[in-house]
Amino acid sequence: MKIEIDEDRCIAAGNCVLASMELFDQRDEDGVAIILNEHPEGETLQAEARKAAAVCPANVITIVE
Template sequence: MKVSVDEDKCCGAGQCVLLAPAVFDQRDEDGIVVLLDALPDEAEHAAVREAADVCPAAAIALDENA
């Protein structure tokens, strides 16, 4: 799995950080998503999928074939 984020779409809701803190963080100044791990371990995949699903701005994209 390869993860990418669109910082321009991000609204700073923070659900991704709550669900997958090893993969996502937020900038202190504005809460915009920071991608910590574009190629997370398989153990993180379910949490990353859920984070992408609940993102209100659809700012998280997943490539399941990478």
């Protein structure tokens, strides 16, 4: 699994961070989401990545299986 974010379209809502603080954070200067772990391993982290993609209001998180 690989996580990708289209930073140009991110609206800085922070839903991804709420879904997984281990996988996502936000830049201090503009709140745009950043990935902390592009290749999460284990069922729990992968489930969190999928949830983050599902709850993103701008639909900018892509999960590549």
